[in-house]
Amino acid sequence: MLRAFLLAGISCAFLASAAPVRAADADIKAIINDAIKAQGGEELLEKLKAGHSKNKGKLTLPMVGEVDFKQDMQYMLPNKLLDSLTLNVMGQEVGIVTTVNGDKISLEVNGNVVPVTEEVKAALKDAQHLVKVARLTSLLKDKTLELSSVGEIKVNDKPAIAIRVASKGHKDVTLAFDKQSHLMVKIEHRTLESGSGMEVNEERVITEFTKNKAGLQVPKKISIYHDGKKFGEIESEESELLESIDDGVFKVKGD
Numbered sequence: 001m002l003r004a005f006l007l008a009g010i011s012c013a014f015l016a017s018a019a020p021v022r023a024a025d026a027d028i029k030a031i032i033n034d035a036i037k038a039q040g041g042e043e044l045l046e047k048l049k050a051g052h053s054k055n056k057g058k059l060t061l062p063m064v065g066e067v068d069f070k071q072d073m074q075y076m077l078p079n080k081l082l083d084s085l086t087l088n089v090m091g092q093e094v095g096i097v098t099t100v101n102g103d104k105i106s107l108e109v110n111g112n113v114v115p116v117t118e119e120v121k122a123a124l125k126d127a128q129h130l131v132k133v134a135r136l137t138s139l140l141k142d143k144t145l146e147l148s149s150v151g152e153i154k155v156n157d158k159p160a161i162a163i164r165v166a167s168k169g170h171k172d173v174t175l176a177f178d179k180q181s182h183l184m185v186k187i188e189h190r191t192l193e194s195g196s197g198m199e200v201n202e203e204r205v206i207t208e209f210t211k212n213k214a215g216l217q218v219p220k221k222i223s224i225y226h227d228g229k230k231f232g233e234i235e236s237e238e239s240e241l242l243e244s245i246d247d248g249v250f251k252v253k254g255d
Helices: 002-012 025-041 042-047 118-133
Strands: 050-061 065-076 080-089 092-101 104-109 113-115 147-156 156-165 171-178 184-192 199-211 217-226 229-242
Touching: 025 042, 025 147, 025 156, 065 092, 104 118, 118 156, 118 171, 118 229, 147 171, 156 184, 199 229
Parallel strands: none
Antiparallel strands: 050 065, 050 229, 065 080, 080 092, 092 104, 104 113, 147 156, 156 171, 171 184, 184 199, 199 217, 217 229
């Protein structure tokens, strides 16, 4: 669960996606097009299908308390991932490495390969859906996604326009775009909380952006809330979007 939270928390905010546009959705299409332009343009977003990021942050885990983490993540859309996470739990470091290559998944804890449970598989599937939804360039092309307007809300004490994304087999996702900058500033959905296993309403609020080497606007800082309470924060130390990454990077253990 924690893996999926961190994967989606960083990756899905970087890029964005949508669905068949209905009569009242002309405004939604304009909102998404404005967001794509604000982020750096469709051509660049479509070209860069891979990425490498280094992140740090804090999480508040049930029965554990505040935990510091560092993350080194490489991915290539639509379904390849190498995610190395180091947690500092009560003074001890715990290393978790997740590798995904298509339908193949491996999970290592402190260098030892551990079984991949159905819960982990489901969490990674949900994370991949969030990344897909957050890819704005596909929101207007993917016919499996259905868009509707939520209206105007406040994010970071500024006016924003929210849209809801529905897809069969997945929980609804709400995206919010700043009215002035047009950048996506919040993503909201239902999820299972790491540690407790309880379903919560999760909001990821992007509080700061930065321009990466490719010239794209990407999140620098993200705050996470569960049922309105602060759950964690993520800060991107390095972020690079690439056309591709060698497939050997995503070799699943035991394959």
